[in-house]
Amino acid sequence: GDSVTQMEGPVTLSEEAFLTINCTYTATGYPSLFWYVQYPGEGLQLLLKATKADDKGSNKGFEATYRKETTSFHLEKGSVQVSDSAVYFCALSDRGSQGNLIFGKGTKLSVKP
């Protein structure tokens, strides 16, 4: 079945460092891809999305490009801030799953001042 694999954490960075969180997927159809963020004690917030190959999603300085050839959707940010500390989830939504989200296990990011 469909699945999402993302790099395991935790990831600890200094403020203003470059961030990459890897995400690869397996899907039989043509999924939409998402990055969600979960701050401590809160629910999930959509960070960015891409609905077709070569689309780039971006928000709040974060970017991810839908790469069909490598089945990847890696999250990047050029300069992280302490406020970016959270757990990041990669997810896909496939027509075959009726639009329901399939999540990776999450990557915890800690940014130190």
Place this chain on the structure above:
Amino acid sequence: DAGVTQSPTHLIKTRGQHVTLRCSPISGHKSVSWYQQVLGQGPQFIFQYYEKEERGRGNFPDRFSARQFPNYSSELNVNALLLGDSALYLCASSLVRQRDEQFFGPGTRLTVL
């Protein structure tokens, strides 16, 4: 505008008991989905309801059931609670189409003793 709301925030039950969790979607949203998030894992899809009908079900036992009301709010019921049911239960709503963006509530933290 109010986002997705869930009640209660926290709940403690003992094994064998029954629990009901409630969700109110964003105004105008007709689809509600439920997810279970075990500590340290990504959310797992449980149910999706649209226009009061079940449109999708994840790989959960029959102890889990749900329904959607005419005002599009929803309840998740879990019978015969097990220790392994301890988790954060997330509700998400979306406008209409199944591939629409899903907006998540803050969740209900269920602890089974």
